[in-house]
Amino acid sequence: MAAKTGGPVQKGVGKLPDRALFLFSLLVYAFLYAPILVLMFFSFNSSKSTQNWTGFSTEWYGALLRDQTILDAFRVSMIVGVTATLIATVIGTLTALALTRHDFRGKTFADSTIYAATVMPEIVVGVSLLVFFVATFLPLGIELGIVTIVIAHVAFTVSFVTIVVRARLAGMDQSLEEAAQDLGANPVTTFLRVTLPLILPGVMAGALLAFTLSFDDFVITFFVSGVGSSTLPLKIYSMIKFGVTPVINALSTVVLVTTMILIFGGSRLLSRREGA
Amino acid sequence: MGDKGRGWNLGLAGLLTPVTIWLGLFFLVPLLLILAYSFGTSDVYGGITLGFNPSNYLRVFDPLYLQIIVRTFFIAALNTVLCLVLGYPLAYFIVFKGYRRRNILILLVMVPFWTSLLIRAYSWVVILSGNGIANKFLQFIGITDEPLTLIFTPEAVLMGMVYSYLPFMILPLYASLEKFDTRLKEAAKDLGASRWQTFWRVTFPLSMPGVIAGSILVFIPSAGEFVIPQLLGGSRTVMTGTLIQTQFGPARDWAFGSALSVMLAVLLLAAILFYVRRVGTDKLGGM
Numbered sequence: 001m002a003a004k005t006g007g008p009v010q011k012g013v014g015k016l017p018d019r020a021l022f023l024f025s026l027l028v029y030a031f032l033y034a035p036i037l038v039l040m041f042f043s044f045n046s047s048k049s050t051q052n053w054t055g056f057s058t059e060w061y062g063a064l065l066r067d068q069t070i071l072d073a074f075r076v077s078m079i080v081g082v083t084a085t086l087i088a089t090v091i092g093t094l095t096a097l098a099l100t101r102h103d104f105r106g107k108t109f110a111d112s113t114i115y116a117a118t119v120m121p122e123i124v125v126g127v128s129l130l131v132f133f134v135a136t137f138l139p140l141g142i143e144l145g146i147v148t149i150v151i152a153h154v155a156f157t158v159s160f161v162t163i164v165v166r167a168r169l170a171g172m173d174q175s176l177e178e179a180a181q182d183l184g185a186n187p188v189t190t191f192l193r194v195t196l197p198l199i200l201p202g203v204m205a206g207a208l209l210a211f212t213l214s215f216d217d218f219v220i221t222f223f224v225s226g227v228g229s230s231t232l233p234l235k236i237y238s239m240i241k242f243g244v245t246p247v248i249n250a251l252s253t254v255v256l257v258t259t260m261i262l263i264f265g266g267s268r269l270l271s272r273r274e275g276a
Numbered sequence: 277m278g279d280k281g282r283g284w285n286l287g288l289a290g291l292l293t294p295v296t297i298w299l300g301l302f303f304l305v306p307l308l309l310i311l312a313y314s315f316g317t318s319d320v321y322g323g324i325t326l327g328f329n330p331s332n333y334l335r336v337f338d339p340l341y342l343q344i345i346v347r348t349f350f351i352a353a354l355n356t357v358l359c360l361v362l363g364y365p366l367a368y369f370i371v372f373k374g375y376r377r378r379n380i381l382i383l384l385v386m387v388p389f390w391t392s393l394l395i396r397a398y399s400w401v402v403i404l405s406g407n408g409i410a411n412k413f414l415q416f417i418g419i420t421d422e423p424l425t426l427i428f429t430p431e432a433v434l435m436g437m438v439y440s441y442l443p444f445m446i447l448p449l450y451a452s453l454e455k456f457d458t459r460l461k462e463a464a465k466d467l468g469a470s471r472w473q474t475f476w477r478v479t480f481p482l483s484m485p486g487v488i489a490g491s492i493l494v495f496i497p498s499a500g501e502f503v504i505p506q507l508l509g510g511s512r513t514v515m516t517g518t519l520i521q522t523q524f525g526p527a528r529d530w531a532f533g534s535a536l537s538v539m540l541a542v543l544l545l546a547a548i549l550f551y552v553r554r555v556g557t558d559k560l561g562g563m
Contacts, residue, residue, distance in 0.1 A: 098291035121500025128306035
């Protein structure tokens with residue numbers, strides 16, 4: 001910009017900070033990616049070391065597929081992630097509708113609670129749920145396990161879904177709903193055929209966020225999981241504690257590559273929808 | 277707007293019942309429960325007797341624990357500042373110099389943002405360990421002959437934190453800078469402001485909402501962090517998160533653990549309010 005409008009002197013002045021900024025940004029990107037790349041690189045190491053390169057091999061990926069405990073953990077993570085996402089997305093969308101379309105007593109309290117749930121440190125949420133489950137669920141005969149993990153995951157993701165869907169609803173043209181109702185659609189039909197299709201990108205984004213948060217969560221799950229059921233992050237944590245091996249690198253690489261595919265795919269999908 | 281609900285009705289009750297049950301029962305009640313427990317008394321078997329016993333809070337002032345809490349807030353604050361210093365120029369670069377590659381550049385920040393913190397902390401365990409890449413590099417450039425102890429230090433914890441939380445700073449900064457009207461910069465320039473003046477007196481003050489949001493997003497989780505100090509700090513760099521976990525794990529002192537949790541939540545809330553007041557309104561008002 002300076003180069004186009006400014007004289008030759010200004011051009012020279014403008015270039016140096018630009019170049020410095022470019023170089024700095026490049027270094028920050030390098031900082032963000034180098035550790036991940038190093039980690040991926042050593043997942044293909046032929047020896048048991050994660051530090052000394054001895055040659056290319058895919059044996060750790062084989063070991064990963066043969067490890068039943070990892071596969072079990074993955075299965076638990078998927079079950080928890082999908083269940084918690086479904087529940088959180090439905091509840092979050094309903095809540096977003098209530099908060100954008102209605103004024104009611106206690107709205108400020110509802111708002112504050114939803115925001116508090118997003119900023120409360122995970123460790124506090126985790127221990128308070130542990131205390132709660134031990135005090136109420138154990139006497140009822142419900143052990144810590146998949147059920148408590150799902151409940152906890154819905155509790156900490158539902159606010160995020162609400163916020164994302166609400167942002168979408170706020171930007172929506174409400175006259176379309178009024179038109180549908182004027183034409184004789186009842187509230188349920190209006191919601192299903194007008195509102196939902198319009199806010200679907202927001203609902204999908206909220207669901208994607210909920211699933212990722214659930215799938216990656218370590219701290220809260222750590223406290224409410226009990227002994228029997230281990231999610232993937234819990235399994236990875238215990239593997240790291242037990243001793244560093246390239247199997248963890250292989251597992252991490254699979255998780256990282258999957259995440260990258262989902263993000264790039266998801267962003268394409270969203271940008272196409274927004275454009276339509 | 278005739279059908280827009282004012283006050284309570286059946287439809288609204290239907291929309292709000294699920295969230296009231298879920299957040300009420302599984303978020304608010306548990307918080308009240310640890311508040312009650314924090315005034316209770318732990319017995320030797322890990323049970324708890326309710327009552328009004330302030331000793332759990334008084335124990336926080338034991339120099340042993342106080343040191344951990346001060347260290348926690350110090351590391352979290354330092355992490356926030358470092359993330360801001362590293363993240364702001366990058367966000368600025370993406371918005372104002374990224375041009376057509378803006379989308380791909382911000383996507384490159386989102387990848388680490390969405391990937392598991394655990395895996396990203398693990399990458400630093402590998403890099404900083406005894407004969408990891410960091411030590412090899414230091415030996416290669418001749419800084420040291422013997423491998424240095426890099427892992428299980430406060431610096432390692434800070435490194436892991438900056439690495440983990442940097443994207444949480446960049447994204448809100450990007451979001452607020454993206455809304456920036458570049459004509460304001462041109463106007464400042466036309467009025468004779470230098471680049472430096474334009475930045476500090478126009479661009480930066482207008483990006484304050486992003487700075488505040490980013491700082492909160494970084495500061496809160498890093499003050500409550502438990503994984504990173506556990507993996508990179510070991511037993512020598514204990515933070516409040518680790519201390520709380522110990523009370524609910526091996527130490528089985530739920531009353532003290534609850535008091536620490538309540539204190540952490542209250543301190544963080546106070547810190548946010550102080551920060552938003554101090555940094556937020558001053559800078560915005562002073563414009």
